[in-house]
Amino acid sequence: MPSIKAEKTVTFxxxxxxxxxxxxxxxxxxxxxxxxxxxxxxKARKDDIEGRGKDWGSLKKDLCIK
Structure with missing residues (x-):
């Protein structure tokens, strides 16, 4: 028996x-x-301001982005 999924409604x-x-x-x-x-x-902004963020090159490498 197929399951019935509830529809989600987004209101703008x-x-x-x-x-x-x-x-x-x-x-x-x-x-x-x-x-x-x-x-x-x-939190990400606070970490970045405090020098705990990752540099863009490191993120690109971790995420396999060219």
């Missing part, structure tokens, strides 16, 4: 939807409303 304020040019704009807005994402970004 009309002004955000009307002014967004791309899907990325909508994604940016969603991330800006996510407390866990904001917490992680603040």
């Amino acid at each position: 304020p009309l002004t955000v939807f009307e002014t967004a040019s791309t899907k990325e704009d909508l994604e940016d807005w969603l991330l800006s409303q996510n407390p866990e994402f904001i917490k992680r970004m603040r």
Whole structure:
């Protein structure tokens, strides 16, 4: 018997939807409303300011990015 998956609904304020040019704009807005994402970004910024961040070359190598 196939399982039934619940649909997830995302709600945007009309002004955000009307002014967004791309899907990325909508994604940016969603991330800006996510407390866990904001917490992680603040920690990353703090670590970077305190010199505990990774340099771009090291990150690219770790993530196999050219």
